[in-house]
Amino acid sequence: MIEIGAVADDFTGATDLAIALRERGFRAVVSIEDAPLDAQELGDADAVVVALKTRTAPVADAVAQSVAAVQALEAVGSQRFYVKYCSTFDSTPQGNIGPVLDAVLDELGEQRTIVVPSFPDNGRTVYRGHLFVGEELLEHSPMRHHPLTPMTQSRLRDILAPQTTREIHEVSAPTVWEGPSALRTALAAESAGYTVVDAITDADLETIATAVSDWRVVSGGAGLALGMTGPRPGTLSQIDAVPGxxxxxxxxxxxxxxxxxxxxxxxxxxxxxxxxxxxxxxxxxxxxxxxxxxxxxxxxxxxxxxxxxxxxxxxxxxxxxxxxxxxxxxxxxxxxxxxxxxxxxxxxxxxxxxxxxxxxxxxxxxxxxxxxxxxxxxxxxxxxxxxxxxxxxxxxxxxxxxxxxxxxxxxxxxx
CATH class of the missing domain: 3.40.980.20 (Four-carbon acid sugar kinase, nucleotide binding domain)
Structure with missing residues (x-):
């Protein structure tokens, strides 16, 4: 059974997520865009990550490709869905993160999801709704000068707001530190839309993943997967190195x-x-x-x-x-x-x-x-x-x- 079906907005992001899932006990496979998903070919995979090339694609193309990937994952029996974007939230005021999230929720008939780009192992953390790269705010990091998606703001709510008409909420670190039950209560109190959740450590990610373990759709960087627990904990699949x-x-x-x-x-x-x-x-x-x-x-x-x-x-x-x-x-x-x-x-x-x-x-x-x-x-x-x-x-x-x-x-x- 495929427990997690994920859509990633670029190829390195797809492998990034698959690594995290593998380390948490999922047998993960990355499927390249346009490759047909066949349940028999996927074998005993617990998680399938579809690698798209949509981060800087035109919004309409990114939405269409993401929805098609979700439909394909549904067809092979995915139980939950994960929209993966970069831990530096790479996007423009037009998208593509907001429009893709909107379209995926609509496709699956869901009303809400979380927004968690944090990846502490790579220095990406969110505190009081602001994204940090190492010790710098995102807007002061080298991402400010990215040639395709220059990031000139740090508050995720402000970055996402121009990209969606849905409401955007924030849950701060003290609530996360109270544990999964408190976080689950706080999330349930928010209306439909998106909730940016602070995460500074891997322990925070585990709390978040536990609190939303029954949500059908989650979104985040690869770090969020480090808080999940797969069906094969402690087991890492291996590959054969090709000589050459x-x-x-x-x-x-x-x-x-x-x-x-x-x-x-x-x-x-x-x-x-x-x-x-x-x-x-x-x-x-x-x-x-x-x-x-x-x-x-x-x-x-x-x-x-x-x-x-x-x-x-x-x-x-x-x-x-x-x-x-x-x-x-x-x-x-x-x-x-x-x-x-x-x-x-x-x-x-x-x-x-x-x-x-x-x-x-x-x-x-x-x-x-x-x-x-x-x-x-x-x-x-x-x-x-x-x-x-x-x-x-x-x-x-x-x-x-x-x-x-x-x-x-x-x-x-x-x-």
Missing amino acids: RRLIVCGSASAKTRAQIAHAAATLPARKLDIEAVANDPERVISDTLSWLGQLDAAEIPLVYTVGSLDDIRRGSDGNTVAGGIETVLSEIVSRAAHDLGVAQVIVAGGETSGAVVQHLGIQRLHIGPRIAPGVCWSAADSLHGPLTIALKSGNFGSEDMFTTAWRALDDLTD
Whole structure:
């Protein structure tokens, strides 16, 4: 029986949630958008996360895709539903979080849900309704300068209000600290709509998850799942690591990923793609990069990246954004490297880039394996070029040395 059916607004967010569910005793599978959900193929999965690419899609598209995913999850017997968004609540005044939540509630005939983006393990907490990134308010964090969804407010109620006509309530930390019963009473006292619930620690998330364990729809970042209890506590599903060459590709513009690139480039062979060339002659960029990869020793772990500064991803010479071109080029590099060079173990950094790579490889399912860092894991997948072991990393996640240390988890699987 599928206890949790989840809809995630990007691919790294989907794996992020699946990791948390796996660690709480759910056998989790990530299904890529447009891949048909078949109960027999899902096997003994307790949780299914549908990975969409809707975070920055037009509102109507994001709503339509999310509703279709919910309908598919209903059809395979999901008991409860989880709308997963980023722990930094990435959105614009038009959406997409509010419109998607509205549509999911309407589709399922529900009147309310909670809003809990907190993920303390990654420094995302909510206190007095305000979202913090580490010790900074969201509006003072690097997310203020995000090229697609700049976050200039910190109170979740204020961010969500322009996106929905439903009422928005808040429950503060002292009520959460009184325990599940008190929180359940406080939530029941609110009228229909959305309730932002403070959460500062994993214990707070457990209290919240317990208090709403009978709610049909919940919403939050991946952290909320860390408060849940699955049917297989203490049991972690494993994957087989596919032998082959290794590769790291980065399309993220985040400050965290730029720091990870700088750290890795000190010891790994690294190649920065020229943004002007990506925009004007992408085939040459792809060919030159594959030639460079082919000349490296097979034991090397090469790093291919595009972003040295925010300007690299924002503008090309014509003044237009080139993010889509970057994703296409990186996807083609990974695909050809897998087909021609025997690359079988890949780290992809950046939510949009991860989505493009997975789609380009024709991957339909990700089977969740060992954790690399909070919100990041290795997964097993079948691609157009054969089996792969792949890690999809949100731009803001992972330690500074992640690109050099992530491989240890795979080495442990083969020891």
